[in-house]
Amino acid sequence: MRVIRSVAEMKHFARQLRRAGATIALVPTMGALHEGHLSLVRRAKQECSAGIVSIFVNPAQFGPSEDLARYPRNLEKDVEALRPFEVDACFVPTAEDMYPADFITFVDPGAIVRRLEGAARPNHFRGVATIVLKLLGIVNPDLACFGQKDFQQAWVIRRLVSDFNLDVRVVLCPIVREADGLAASSRNVYLSAEERQSARLLNRSLERAKELVWNGESNSGLVTQAMRQLVEQDAGISLDYAVIVSPASFDTVERIAAGSVALVAARVGSARLIDNAILGPRGATEEELLEMAGS
Ligand code: AMP
Numbered sequence: 001m002r003v004i005r006s007v008a009e010m011k012h013f014a015r016q017l018r019r020a021g022a023t024i025a026l027v028p029t030m031g032a033l034h035e036g037h038l039s040l041v042r043r044a045k046q047e048c049s050a051g052i053v054s055i056f057v058n059p060a061q062f063g064p065s066e067d068l069a070r071y072p073r074n075l076e077k078d079v080e081a082l083r084p085f086e087v088d089a090c091f092v093p094t095a096e097d098m099y100p101a102d103f104i105t106f107v108d109p110g111a112i113v114r115r116l117e118g119a120a121r122p123n124h125f126r127g128v129a130t131i132v133l134k135l136l137g138i139v140n141p142d143l144a145c146f147g148q149k150d151f152q153q154a155w156v157i158r159r160l161v162s163d164f165n166l167d168v169r170v171v172l173c174p175i176v177r178e179a180d181g182l183a184a185s186s187r188n189v190y191l192s193a194e195e196r197q198s199a200r201l202l203n204r205s206l207e208r209a210k211e212l213v214w215n216g217e218s219n220s221g222l223v224t225q226a227m228r229q230l231v232e233q234d235a236g237i238s239l240d241y242a243v244i245v246s247p248a249s250f251d252t253v254e255r256i257a258a259g260s261v262a263l264v265a266a267r268v269g270s271a272r273l274i275d276n277a278i279l280g281p282r283g284a285t286e287e288e289l290l291e292m293a294g295s
Contacts, residue, residue: 026141032186061127174286198236259292
């Protein structure tokens with residue numbers, strides 16, 4: 001595996017791979033790799049002959065009061081974690097190379113992304129769409145893997161690819177959870193043992209939603225109320241939103257249908273955590289649920 005630090009070298013290397021007949025899968029990440037990221041890498045290698053993982057803590061997607069400076073970074077450990085997967089390159093560009101002094105063009109993903117994560121994090125999706133478009137331009141992959149964990153982000157990226165007629169297949173991978181049910185996240189390191197107990201309520205609220213739907217409840221208001229009640233029992237967690245949306249429009253729904261998505265976000269201590277679940281029939285596999293949500 002090559003560790004590539006410059007945009008020019010990455011472009012050259014990807015071109016060489018393509019000339020040699022390889023199909024390329026790209027996995028964009030911000031590093032501090034965990035099992036969630038590695039599930040994307042595994043999928044990338046299953047789908048394509050060459051795999052490229054990018055690691056870049058993208059300043060453009062962080063707000064001024066967010067955790068850019070303290071976001072966990074450990075390149076050596078990340079490179080070690082990637083070794084068993086035989087990816088072809090780990091692309092670790094510098095901020096100066098990605099955003100040179102004369103950089104002026106940003107992607108504006110539209111009003112709809114000013115809701116939910118977009119409302120909590122102004123300009124976040126502008127930064128995400130811009131960096132993903134840049135990475136796709138640099139690597140020119142056949143396929144790019146993203147996680148269901150960041151469901152709204154995946155939606156933005158699908159729109160980006162469709163609106164700009166990009167020639168790349170977007171693959172969404174199911175959420176990987178830690179043993180206690182908490183969705184794997186680089187930000188989980190911010191949690192104390194006590195905060196972690198509170199954080200588990202996010203997944204538990206999603207489990208509650210699933211159960212209610214399995215038992216025939218389709219009233220979205222009732223289900224989100226039950227989710228909220230469960231989380232609000234614990235003073236250690238401050239719920240930002242619990243909503244159920246249509247995966248196509250991202251509008252909140254009144255009646256839950258197969259493929260509707262329950263989304264939650266909360267602050268626990270200094271961490272802001274998000275999680276979600278695709279609602280569908282009891283017994284459906286994660287892949288089947290992703291299909292129901294049109295992914
Ligand atoms: P990040 O490094 O947080 O920007 O994440 C990079 C990619 O990994 C994104 O597509 C995320 O959605 C995905 N990802 C993060 N956490 C998980 C998880 N627990 N399960 C599956 N994918 C994840």
